[in-house]
Amino acid sequence: MNEITTKPAGTHGEIRLKGIAAAPGIAIGPAYIYSKEVPVVEMKEIDASEVEGEIGRLRSAIVRSEKELQKIHRFAEQKLGSGSARIFEAQIMILNDLILMEAVEKRILREQNNAEFVVFDEIGKYRRRMLESSDEYMVERAHDVEDVMNRIVRNIRDQKLYSRLEGESIIVSEKLTPADTVIFSRNQVLGYATDLGGISSHAALLSRSLKIPAVVGLRKATQLIAAGDIIAIDGYSGSVAIRPSPETIHQFEATAARFRAFEEQLVGLAELPAETIDHKSIELSSNIEFQDELQFARIQGSAGIGLFRTEGQLIGRGEYPDEEEQYELYKSVAEGIYPDCVIFRTFDVGGDKMMPDSVKEDNPFLGWRGIRLMLDQPEVFLGHLRALLRASTMKNVRIMFPMVATLEEIRRAQEFLKQAKADLRARGIRFDSRIKTGVMIEVPSAALLAEEIAAEVDFLSIGTNDLIQYILAVDRDNSYVAPLFQQFNPAVIRLLKSVIDAGHRKHVWVGICGEMAADPLATILLIGMGIDELSVVPSMLPEIKKIIRSIRASEARRIAKKALSLSSAAEVNDYLLSIMKKKLPEIPLQM
């Protein structure tokens, strides 16, 4: 991973990079380098006669900045929902701060300095103060303030906005925030290539649902790629070619053609059931985070939502949405997917995700996150559960608790649910009194206690991303150790098998909602181990269904038995590759 190879002369200085494939697809086009660097602003004295013109420039820059922000805000609202679009509301409010703008104008008049310098200096005062705060929320707001400041300065200088791309481009940046990803997607974005980030970063998840190819974790992309360079990115394998030779372009185009041909084969699959040749039926559902992904999941033939990440509603805000706002979202998702079911995972914040209560932790992945955070905040948790219960009147809502490590935690969570039900009964509000609950198995202790946990709930869903990182002690987002994140490590697959068996002994179904469920190489193994449900990113639904429909469960069981007897990740990987090559050569695999 990540090694750089320079091809010999004669290939026009082509450079190859290897990163992490974050969203499938091939893109070839000019690079657009996106950097958030601060513009250099110098103090210039102006003549008394120029003051009026300078203030005029400032005022029209404010008007233009507001127009830009309103546009981004509207777009984010459509893509992410009103809660998440609030980041931009705060920026608009700053532009409309009359006291601030009056102060800037007065200083231009009195000090006779150029408008951009005064804006920079005056707003900069507030920004520095915010940066000094120990509150993470304030530091975030300082970035908002900085964005506004840079936007005004840019508009005073009449410069073009970064997101106003000319023609189709591949965005190259150090990293992308979810908001950046969304803002860019309204332009003609062919793909994303970033230095940092992992397959599970929010930006990667978003680019998959926006169907834009992405390669992340390239480490040196922004150093090696110049604006306008032609680059080719392969979101299936994670390869990137800078200034590709004609042969390389041909290779990338051939890969794209192969995938297109395969994708055409998948048309029509949406209507067919996800069952094996010998009629073992697999619940094939999808993972989503935003309401506007629902429609795509349905078109792709999803049998419901196996994981709805409720924390999507928290992006860009410093507080939990109130019960009413949560209820509105959950209700419209439940209505949208009816008669199929939706599993809402309760707020899973902390760790790599944003944290409303901004608590700094040295080791967030082992810290205050998931169910722990909820159990410690009874009012937030109860409001959240009431909102979920209220959305359950059509009996198609299920609740899943994340990051459970002990039996006590799930028992306490069930007590909270009882309390939330009692609150609603007292208020005379209807809900599904027999709402099904489940636990996300993602902590090794929960996997080892799966049988006892299964006795307390109606289903188990294995979160392989975190489970694997905790089993192997590997941070999947750290590109230095990412190759050690082995989903086919014997320790991992044997533990998965024992969780599935434990669930079945207690007669509850067991699913997988981690990335592994969407890996075509893992499908036969998972079916053979007896998995009941696979919840995947919507774009992968047809491919996984095709594999399910191409095999026999009995055969998958034999293959799983063999795989479970192997002693290294590489052996399991090679074995599964050989099976796929023999049985399903048309399925494109990442190698």
Next chain:
Amino acid sequence: MIEHEVTIRNRSGLHTRPAATLVKAASRFKAEFTILKDDFEINGKSIIGVMTLAAEQGSTLLLRFEGEDEREAAAAIVALFERGFDE
């Protein structure tokens, strides 16, 4: 001039939304409105200023009103703090 000490009651402190509510309410009055916290003072009609206060739940602020309608302004703003910004 009227001065009044208040304590932040709402859970999320003076974050964006309550800050906007405060600025909007203060702007309806002619009186100058200053907020003092520790060594720092800001114009209470300026959203960027109020955001910069980083006033969390439990922190204490000194509000200062000065102008012809200072009495009405003080009553309205103090009530807003007491209601926890209607959150």
